[in-house]
Amino acid sequence: MANPAFPRPDMPGPQPVAAAKVTADAAESKPLLRASGGESGDRVFQSAITACGLAVLGVLGLIVYELVRRSTLSWHAFGFKFFSSSEWDPVNEQFGALPFVYGTLVSSLVALVIAVPLSLGVAVFTTEMCPKRLRGPLSFFVELLAAIPSVIYGLWAIFVLVPLLSQYVQPFLASTLGWTGLFSGPPYGIGMLAAGIILAIMIIPIISSIAREVLQVVPQHQREAVLALGATRWEMIRLGVLRNARAGIVGGIILGLGRALGETMAVTMVIGNRPEISKSLFAPGYTMASVLANEFSEATGDTYLSALIEIGLALFLVTIIVNALARLMVWTVTRGQPTRGNA
Amino acid sequence: MPETVSAVHTTKIPPISLSRRVTDRVMTGLAVLTVFIVLAPLIAIFGYLVYRGIGSISWAFLTHMPKPVGEPGGGMANAIVGSLMILGIASIIGVPFGIGAGIYLSEFGRNRMGSVIRFTADVLNGVPSIVIGIVGYAIVVLYQHHFSALAGGVALSIMMVPTICRTTEEMLLLVPQALREAAYGLGVPRWRTTLSIVLRTATSGVITGIMLAFARIAGETAPLLFTTLGNQFWNLRYDQPTAALPLQIYVYANSAYDDWHRQAWAGSFVLIVLIVTSVAAVRYVVRRGTLGGTA
Numbered sequence: 356m357a358n359p360a361f362p363r364p365d366m367p368g369p370q371p372v373a374a375a376k377v378t379a380d381a382a383e384s385k386p387l388l389r390a391s392g393g394e395s396g397d398r399v400f401q402s403a404i405t406a407c408g409l410a411v412l413g414v415l416g417l418i419v420y421e422l423v424r425r426s427t428l429s430w431h432a433f434g435f436k437f438f439s440s441s442e443w444d445p446v447n448e449q450f451g452a453l454p455f456v457y458g459t460l461v462s463s464l465v466a467l468v469i470a471v472p473l474s475l476g477v478a479v480f481t482t483e484m485c486p487k488r489l490r491g492p493l494s495f496f497v498e499l500l501a502a503i504p505s506v507i508y509g510l511w512a513i514f515v516l517v518p519l520l521s522q523y524v525q526p527f528l529a530s531t532l533g534w535t536g537l538f539s540g541p542p543y544g545i546g547m548l549a550a551g552i553i554l555a556i557m558i559i560p561i562i563s564s565i566a567r568e569v570l571q572v573v574p575q576h577q578r579e580a581v582l583a584l585g586a587t588r589w590e591m592i593r594l595g596v597l598r599n600a601r602a603g604i605v606g607g608i609i610l611g612l613g614r615a616l617g618e619t620m621a622v623t624m625v626i627g628n629r630p631e632i633s634k635s636l637f638a639p640g641y642t643m644a645s646v647l648a649n650e651f652s653e654a655t656g657d658t659y660l661s662a663l664i665e666i667g668l669a670l671f672l673v674t675i676i677v678n679a680l681a682r683l684m685v686w687t688v689t690r691g692q693p694t695r696g697n698a
Numbered sequence: 699m700p701e702t703v704s705a706v707h708t709t710k711i712p713p714i715s716l717s718r719r720v721t722d723r724v725m726t727g728l729a730v731l732t733v734f735i736v737l738a739p740l741i742a743i744f745g746y747l748v749y750r751g752i753g754s755i756s757w758a759f760l761t762h763m764p765k766p767v768g769e770p771g772g773g774m775a776n777a778i779v780g781s782l783m784i785l786g787i788a789s790i791i792g793v794p795f796g797i798g799a800g801i802y803l804s805e806f807g808r809n810r811m812g813s814v815i816r817f818t819a820d821v822l823n824g825v826p827s828i829v830i831g832i833v834g835y836a837i838v839v840l841y842q843h844h845f846s847a848l849a850g851g852v853a854l855s856i857m858m859v860p861t862i863c864r865t866t867e868e869m870l871l872l873v874p875q876a877l878r879e880a881a882y883g884l885g886v887p888r889w890r891t892t893l894s895i896v897l898r899t900a901t902s903g904v905i906t907g908i909m910l911a912f913a914r915i916a917g918e919t920a921p922l923l924f925t926t927l928g929n930q931f932w933n934l935r936y937d938q939p940t941a942a943l944p945l946q947i948y949v950y951a952n953s954a955y956d957d958w959h960r961q962a963w964a965g966s967f968v969l970i971v972l973i974v975t976s977v978a979a980v981r982y983v984v985r986r987g988t989l990g991g992t993a
Binding site for chain 2: 475
C-alpha cells in the first residue's frame with residue numbers, strides 16, 4: 356500500500372484512496388470477520404504460550420538454584436571430603452556421603468546386570484520373532500509394569516520377594532557362588548541384592564520399550580540384505596539389527612540407569628538402610644535417595660539439612676548428566692522423533 | 699564373502715552348518731525365556747495385589763479413619779480424600795502449564811529455543827522424584843513454615859509438566875497443516891485457530907497425555923514425604939499436613955502390625971484401581987465422541 360506521507364506527484368492520485376475504500380467496504384459487508392482482538396489477542400496469546408514454554412526452563416533453573424543455595428553450608432563445611440568420607444554422624448554433625456554413593460551405584464549396577472539381558476531379549480522377541488498378533492498385547496503387558504507405583508513394588512518386595520530370597524535364592528547363591536565373596540553372610544533377604552532385583556523389575560519396561568523403538572527404526576532392507584547372504588535369523592538379528600541399533604540401545608540402557616539411580620521408595624523399603632560399605636550383596640546398604648526419604652523430614656540443625664540437600668544436589672547432577680547423555684544417544688538413532696519411554 | 703558368491707554361481711547352496719543352526723535355536727529359545735522371566739513378576743505382583751487387596755478391602759476401610767496403633771479395624775478415608783485433594787492441586791497447576799508449553803513447542807517452537815525447551819522437558823522427566831520433593835520443601839514449606847497439601851501439589855505438578863508438554867506437542871503435530879491454513883484463510887486469528895481448531899482437533903490425544911501424567915503422579919510417594927508429611931486426622935485445608943494414600947501405604951508396610959500390613963494391601967489395591975479407572979474412564983469418554991478428535 357502506498358504511504359500517504361510520501362505523495363508521488365507523477366502518479367495518479369486516487370490509488371491509495373481506492374485501496375483504503377476496499378478494506379473499508381470489506382469491513383462493512385462482513386462484520387463477522389472483524390479484526391478486533393485478532394492482533395492484540397495474538398500478541399497476548401503468543402506471550403502467554405511462550406511464558407509456559409519458558410516456565411519449563413524456569414523450573415529446571417529453580418531446582419538448580421534451590422539445591423545449590425541450600426547446600427552451600429554443607430559444601431563450605433566439608434568440601435570434597437563430603438564424598439570421600441564414610442562417617443555419617445548427625446549427633447556430632449559429621450557428614451560423609453560415601454556409603455550412600457556406594458549403595459546407589461552398586462544397587463543400580465546389580466539392576467542393570469539383571470535387567471539389560473532380559474529387556475534386550477524381550478525387545479528382540481517382540482520386534483523380530485513373535486507373531487504379529489502377540490506383539491501388541493506383549494508390549495502392553497511389559498509397559499504395564501511401568502504403571503505400578505514404586506511404593507507397591509516395595510510392598511510386594513517386602514512380603515514376597517524378600518522371603519523368597521532368604522529361603523531359597525540366597526542359600527543357593529551362597530553355596531554355589533559364595534567363594535566370590537559377593538554372596539556371603541547371613542541370608543536375611545533384605546539388602547543390596549533385594550534392592551537390585553526390585554530395581555531391575557522396575558527398569559525393564561523402560562529399557563525394553565526404548566530398545567523396541569530403536570529396533571523398529573532399523574530399515575527393513577538391512578534385515579533382507581543379511582538374510583540374502585544366507586544368514587540364520589539370529590545372525591540376521593545380530594549383524595543386521597542389533598549392530599545398527601547399538602547407539603540407541605545403549606541410550607535406553609543409560610536411561611534405565613538414570614531411573615535406577617533416583618528410585619526411592621521400593622529401594623528404601625528393602626535395602627536395609629544402614630550406612631555401611633560391604634562387599635557382600637547380602638549385606639544391608641543405603642542409597643542417596645533413601646537417606647533423603649528417611650532422614651529429611653526429621654533433620655534437626657542447619658548443617659544436617661544442608662548435608663542432605665547436598666546429597667540431593669549430587670543425585671540431581673548425576674541423573675541430569677546420565678539422562679542428557681541417554682536422550683542424545685537415542686535421538687541420534689530415532690532422528691529426533693519423540694520417544695515414549697517415560698523415565 | 700567369496701564362498702557365498704561361488705555358491706550362487708554353481709547354484710549349489712551349502713547347507714547351514716549345525717553349529718549355526720544350534721546357535722540360532724538357542725538364541726530364539728533364550729529370547730522366549732526372557733519374555734517369561736519378565737512376565738513372571740508382573741503376574742506375581744498383580745496376582746498378589748488382587749488376592750491380598752480384595753481379601754482386605756471392606757466398606758469400613760473406605761469410610762473410616764485410621765485407628766491408633768494396636769487397635770484393629772479402621773480405614774484410610776482421610777488418605778483417599780487427601781490424595782484426591784493433592785492430585786487436584788497438582789492438576790490445576792500442572793495441566794495448564796503443560797498444555798501451554800506443548801502448544802509453544804508445536805506451534806512456535808520450530809527453532810533453537812524450541813529445541814532447548816524440548817530437551818529440557820525430556821531431562822526434567824528424568825529428575826528423581828525425591829529431588830523434586832526437596833524443591834517443593836524449599837519453595838513452599840520453608841515459606842509457609844509448615845508442611846501442607848499445597849507443597850505436595852506443587853511438587854507433583856512439576857512432575858506433570860514435562861509429560862503433558864511432550865505428549866501435547868506430539869498430538870498437535872499430528873493435526874494437518876491444512877486445517878490451520880483453512881482457518882487462517884477464513885481470517886481467524888492465530889490464537890483462535892490454535893485453541894478452537896488445532897487443540898480441539900487433538901483433544902483426545904491431549905487428554906490421554908494428561909491421564910498418563912496423572913497416572914504417573916498418583917502413586918508417587920517420594921515427593922510427598924517431606925511436603926505433605928501425612929496426617930492421622932481429617933484435613934480439607936490446602937495449607938495443613940495432609941494424609942495421602944501412597945504415604946499411608948509406605949508407613950503401614952514398614953510397620954510391625956499384621957493389621958496394618960493388611961491395610962497397606964487394601965490401600966495399594968485402591969490406588970491401582972484409582973489409577974486404572976481414571977485412565978479407562980477418560981478413554982471411554984473420549985471414544986464415545988463427546989470430545990472426539992482425530993488423534
